[in-house]
Amino acid sequence: MLKVENLTVKYGVIPAVMNVSLTVGRGQIVAILGANGAGKTTTLKAIMGVLRPASGQISYQGEDITHMSPSNRVRKGIALVPEGRGIFNRLTVEENLLLGAYSRSGNDVIMKDLKEVYALFPRLEERKKQIAGTLSGGEQQMLALGRGLMSKPQLLLLDEPSLGLAPLVVRELYATISRIREQGVTILLVEQSAAVALGASDYAYVLESGSLKLSGKPEELKSLEDVKRVYLGG
Amino acid sequence: MKQGIRAEWYFLLGGLLLFGGAFLATQFLNRYLLYILVLMGIYSIATVSLNLTNGYAGLFSLGHAAFMAIGAYTSTLLTFPLALREAYELPMLPAFLGGPNFVWPFFPAICMGGVLASVAALLIGAPVLRLRGHYLSVASLGFVVIVTTLAKTMKGLTRGPMGISAIPSYTNIYWTYLWLLITVYVIWRIVNSRFGRAMMALREDETAAQVLGVYPMKYKLMSFVVGAFFAGVAGGLYAHFTKAIRPFEFSFFLTFQIVVMLILGGMGTTAGPIVGAVSLLTLRYALKPLEEHLKIYGLIEIIYAVLLIVVMLFKPEGLVGQKRGVKKITVGGKSSA
Amino acid sequence: MFSWSYFLQQTMNGVILGCIYALLALGMTVVYGILRLINFAHGALITVGAFFVYFIFFRAGINLAASLLLVLGFGGLMGLLLDVIAYRKLRGGPEVALLITSLGFYTFVENFMKMVVSPQPYSFKTPAYLAVMYKTSLLTFRSIDVFIIVSSLLIMFIFNLFVKKTRMGIAMRATAENLEVAHLMGIEVNRVIALAFALGSAIAAFTGFLWGAKYGQIAYDMGFLTGVKAFVAVVVGGVGSIPGAMVGGFVLGLAEILSIAFLPTRFAEYRDGIVFGILILVLLLRPSGLMGVKEEVRV
Numbered sequence: 001m002l003k004v005e006n007l008t009v010k011y012g013v014i015p016a017v018m019n020v021s022l023t024v025g026r027g028q029i030v031a032i033l034g035a036n037g038a039g040k041t042t043t044l045k046a047i048m049g050v051l052r053p054a055s056g057q058i059s060y061q062g063e064d065i066t067h068m069s070p071s072n073r074v075r076k077g078i079a080l081v082p083e084g085r086g087i088f089n090r091l092t093v094e095e096n097l098l099l100g101a102y103s104r105s106g107n108d109v110i111m112k113d114l115k116e117v118y119a120l121f122p123r124l125e126e127r128k129k130q131i132a133g134t135l136s137g138g139e140q141q142m143l144a145l146g147r148g149l150m151s152k153p154q155l156l157l158l159d160e161p162s163l164g165l166a167p168l169v170v171r172e173l174y175a176t177i178s179r180i181r182e183q184g185v186t187i188l189l190v191e192q193s194a195a196v197a198l199g200a201s202d203y204a205y206v207l208e209s210g211s212l213k214l215s216g217k218p219e220e221l222k223s224l225e226d227v228k229r230v231y232l233g234g
Numbered sequence: 235m236k237q238g239i240r241a242e243w244y245f246l247l248g249g250l251l252l253f254g255g256a257f258l259a260t261q262f263l264n265r266y267l268l269y270i271l272v273l274m275g276i277y278s279i280a281t282v283s284l285n286l287t288n289g290y291a292g293l294f295s296l297g298h299a300a301f302m303a304i305g306a307y308t309s310t311l312l313t314f315p316l317a318l319r320e321a322y323e324l325p326m327l328p329a330f331l332g333g334p335n336f337v338w339p340f341f342p343a344i345c346m347g348g349v350l351a352s353v354a355a356l357l358i359g360a361p362v363l364r365l366r367g368h369y370l371s372v373a374s375l376g377f378v379v380i381v382t383t384l385a386k387t388m389k390g391l392t393r394g395p396m397g398i399s400a401i402p403s404y405t406n407i408y409w410t411y412l413w414l415l416i417t418v419y420v421i422w423r424i425v426n427s428r429f430g431r432a433m434m435a436l437r438e439d440e441t442a443a444q445v446l447g448v449y450p451m452k453y454k455l456m457s458f459v460v461g462a463f464f465a466g467v468a469g470g471l472y473a474h475f476t477k478a479i480r481p482f483e484f485s486f487f488l489t490f491q492i493v494v495m496l497i498l499g500g501m502g503t504t505a506g507p508i509v510g511a512v513s514l515l516t517l518r519y520a521l522k523p524l525e526e527h528l529k530i531y532g533l534i535e536i537i538y539a540v541l542l543i544v545v546m547l548f549k550p551e552g553l554v555g556q557k558r559g560v561k562k563i564t565v566g567g568k569s570s571a
Numbered sequence: 572m573f574s575w576s577y578f579l580q581q582t583m584n585g586v587i588l589g590c591i592y593a594l595l596a597l598g599m600t601v602v603y604g605i606l607r608l609i610n611f612a613h614g615a616l617i618t619v620g621a622f623f624v625y626f627i628f629f630r631a632g633i634n635l636a637a638s639l640l641l642v643l644g645f646g647g648l649m650g651l652l653l654d655v656i657a658y659r660k661l662r663g664g665p666e667v668a669l670l671i672t673s674l675g676f677y678t679f680v681e682n683f684m685k686m687v688v689s690p691q692p693y694s695f696k697t698p699a700y701l702a703v704m705y706k707t708s709l710l711t712f713r714s715i716d717v718f719i720i721v722s723s724l725l726i727m728f729i730f731n732l733f734v735k736k737t738r739m740g741i742a743m744r745a746t747a748e749n750l751e752v753a754h755l756m757g758i759e760v761n762r763v764i765a766l767a768f769a770l771g772s773a774i775a776a777f778t779g780f781l782w783g784a785k786y787g788q789i790a791y792d793m794g795f796l797t798g799v800k801a802f803v804a805v806v807v808g809g810v811g812s813i814p815g816a817m818v819g820g821f822v823l824g825l826a827e828i829l830s831i832a833f834l835p836t837r838f839a840e841y842r843d844g845i846v847f848g849i850l851i852l853v854l855l856l857r858p859s860g861l862m863g864v865k866e867e868v869r870v
Contacts, residue, residue, distance in 0.1 A: 050754055074757030086752035088745045095741050102742060103757030151757065294667050361855040368609050368670060372802055373854055376847030379796070383844035486795070490678055497671060531690065532682040539679035546672045547660055 001026040007056035016042040029187045031197040034207035040190040048080040074103045077154035085144040089133030100150030117146040138169040158189035275410035281495045281507035283464030289501035291457035292437030297374030300381040303484035305347030305466030306473035312338040326390030340404040344470040351466025359458040385481035397480030405475035500552025581832040589824025590723035595801030596816035598771020604747030604811035608669040614798020615680035620776025621789040643773045650772025684791035692790035695783035809863020
C-alpha cells in the first residue's frame with residue numbers, strides 16, 4: 001500500500017528525519033512510536049506532501065508519489081488528521097466535514113458519505129450547525145477523524161490522535177479507529193503513548209532522533225527491554 | 235571588552251577621516267554637490283535609525299516622516315530669531331518660548347526635537363506594540379497623517395500649509411556628519427549589546443525568545459523610541475538645512491523614500507542603510523536633469539517603486555546584506571503550484 | 572443648532588461613505604486573514620478603477636452597465652496578475668516582504684497615473700440619470716446615493732453568500748483560519764488566494780467608480796488615504812472577520828462624517844486625523860475590534 005524508502009527530511013540544514021524506510025500493507029494498522037521530536041510528525045507530513053523530502057522515495061499503491069502535490073495525494077486517497085486535530089474553529093461542524101471532501105466531486109456521493117460519518121459519530125450530527133471551536137476535546141478529535149474520512153481515504157494518517165484526551169475517551173477513539181479499519185481503510189498512526197498504540201496495531205516502528213531504531217510486531221516490541229523502559233514506563 | 239575598545243578607535247579614526255573628507259569637500263566641491271552631500275548625510279541618519287526599528291527589531295514602522303516632522307518643527311521653533319517671531323505672530327507658541335530672551339542654541343534644539351519625537355513614539359508604541367501583526371505599520375502610517383494634519387491646522391504654531399521659512403541656516407556638512415557618526419555609533423552599540431541580541435532573538439523567533447525570558451514589549455518599544463529620536467534629529471537638521479519647511483514635505487512619500495533606501499541597502503546591516511541612502515540620492519540627482527528635460531514628473535518615484543519591487547523579488551537581502559539561512563519552513567506553498 | 576433633518580442628512584452621507592469603506596474592507600480583510608498582508612495595492616485599484624470607467628464610459632462612450640461590468644473584470648484581472656507575478660513568489664518568506672512589495676506597487680501605480688494621466692484631478696460627471704434630485708421634508712438626495720447604497724448592499728450580500736455557501740467560499744474561510752490544514756484537505760491554497768485577490772480587487776475597482784460618481788472628482792492619489800482608511804475599518808471591525816469588515820466600514824464612515832458635521836467648522840480640516848485617532852483608540856481599548864476574534868499566534 002505505502003512504501004517509504006530512505007526518506008530524509010531537513011528543516012533548513014538540520015535533518016529531522018534520516019534514512020527512514022517503512023512499509024504499510026493494505027488493511028493494516030501501523031504505528032510509528034517515539035519520543036517528542038523523534039521525527040514522527042515530520043515523516044507523516046512528508047508522506048502527505050506538505051514537507052518536501054531532501055532525498056528518498058515514497059510510493060503509494062505502486063506509484064511514485066514523492067513529488068506529487070498534497071491536493072493530488074488527497075485525490076489519490078491519502079488523508080492526514082494532523083496533530084492537535086487542526087479543526088477550523090470558526091467554521092461549523094458540517095462545514096469542517098464538507099471540507100474533508102473538498103477534492104472530490106459528486107454531491108450525492110458526498111452527502112451519502114456525510115451520512116455515514118454521522119452514523120459513525122452521532123454526536124457530530126447533533127452538533128452539525130455548531131461552531132467547531134465550541135466542541136470538547138474528544139468531540140474535536142471525532143470531527144477531525146470524520147473530516148479525514150470525508151475524503152474517502154484508502155490510507156488514513158493519524159498524528160497523535162490520543163493527545164490531550166482522557167483515558168476513557170482514548171479507548172472509545174481506538175475502538176472507532178478499529179471500526180474504520182474494518183471498513184477497509186489502511187491506517188498509519190503516530191503516537192507518543194506507546195501502550196495504547198501497540199494494543200491496536202498490527203506492526204510498529206520506533207523512531208529515535210530522526211532514525212529508525214526498531215520495528216516489529218507489537219507483541220515482539222512489548223517484550224523488548226528498552227521499549228518497556230522508555231515507552232511503556234515499565 | 236578588549237574588542238569594544240578597538241571598535242571605538244575605529245569609530246574615532248573613521249570620524250577623523252569623515253571630517254577630513256568633509257573639509258576637502260568644502261574646499262573643492264561646488265555648492266550643488268556640497269548640498270547633495272549634506273542631504274545624503276541627513277537621509278543616512280534617518281535610514282540608519284529606521285534600520286534599528288525595521289531591520290534589527292523586526293518591526294515595520296512607517297512613521298518616520300512624522301518623527302522627522304516633529305523634530306523639524308521643534309528645533310525650528312526653539313531656534314527661531316526673536317525678530318521674526320513677532321513678524322510671524324505665532325500665538326500658540328508657549329509664552330516662555332515666545333519671551334524676549336529665549337532662543338535655543340542649535341545643538342540642544344536638535345536634541346529637543348529628537349526627545350519630542352521619542353515621546354510621540356512612546357505614546358504611539360505603548361498601545362500598539364503589545365499587538366502582533368502589522369498593526370504598527372498601519373498605526374504609524376496613521377500617525378503620519380495625524381501629524382501632517384496637525385501641522386496644517388495648528389496655524390498659530392506652524393503657520394499651516396504655507397509653512398515656516400527663513401529658518402536659521404545652522405546645518406552644515408560638519409554638523410550633519412557629526413550627527414551621522416553619533417547615530418551610527420549609538421545604534422551600533424545598541425545592536426552589539428545584550429539588549430541588541432535579545433532584540434534580534436525576538437525578530438527571529440518571538441516565542442522562543444520569550445521562553446528564554448526576553449520580554450518583547452520592552453525591547454520593541456525601546457527600539458521604536460530610539461529610532462524615533464534620531465529621526466527627529468534628522469528632521470531638525472533638515473529644517474535648518476533647507477531653511478523652509480511645509481507640512482506636505484513630511485507626507486508618506488518621505489517615509490517611503492527612507493524605506494526604499496533601507497531595503498535597497500539591506501535591512502539589519504550596519505552599512506546597508508548608508509549605502510542605500512547614498513545610492514538612491516545619487517540616482518535621484520543623476521536623473522533629475524533628465525526628468526526636468528523630459529518634463530515627466532513622477533519618473534523618479536516610479537523608478538523608486540520599481541527598484542523596491544525588484545529588490546524584494548530578486549535580492550531581498552539588499553545590496554550589502556547576506557542571504558539569511560532559510561529558517562522558516564514554507565507551508566507547502568511551493569510544492570502546490 | 573441641532574435639527575433632525577441635518578442629522579438624517581449627515582447620517583445618510585455617513586452611510587454612503589461607510590458603503591465605500593465596507594466594500595474596500597471586504598477585500599482587504601480576506602487577504603489579510605489569509606496572508607497577514609496589509610495590501611496597500613488595494614488602494615491603487617480604487618484609482619485605476621475610477622480612471623478606467625472615466626475613459627471607457629465618458630471618453631469612449633460605452634454604456635454604463637457594460638462599463639461597470641468591464642471595470643469589475645478589469646479590477647479582478649489586475650488583482651490576479653499582481654498575485655501571480657509578485658505576491659506568490661514571496662509567500663513563505665517573511666510576512667513583511669509582502670507588505671513592502673505592496674507599498675512598492677501602490678507607489679508605482681500612483682506615480683504612473685500621475686505621469687500618464689495627469690497630476691491634476693479630473694472632474695467626474697455623474698450621468699444625468701444618476702444625478703436626479705429628490706427632496707423630502709427631511710432629506711435631500713440624488714439617485715446616485717440610492718445607487719451606491721443598493722449596489723453596495725447587493726455586492727455585500729453576494730459576497731457573503733459566496734463565502735458562506737459555496738465550496739470555494741468555505742475553503743477561503745478555512746484557508747484564512749489555518750493555511751496548513753487547508754492544504755492538507757487538498758484545497759489548492761494558491762488558487763484560493765488568487766481568487767481572494769481577484770474578488771477584492773474587482774470590488775475595489777468598482778468602488779473607484781462609486782467614489783467618482785458621488786464626489787465628482789478623481790485624482791491620481793485618491794486611492795491612498797481611502798485604501799488605508801479601509802484598512803482602519805478592517806481593524807475597527809476586527810481583523811480577518813468578514814462581517815467585522817462591513818460593520819467597521821459603516822462605523823468608520825459614520826464616525827468620520829458625523830464628527831465633522833457636529834464639531835465646530837474649524838475642525839473640518841482634522842477629518843483624516845480623526846479617522847486615525849479612532850484607529851489608535853480602537854487599538855488601545857479593543858485591539859481585536861468590534862467583532863474580531865483574538866488573533867492566533869502564528870509560529
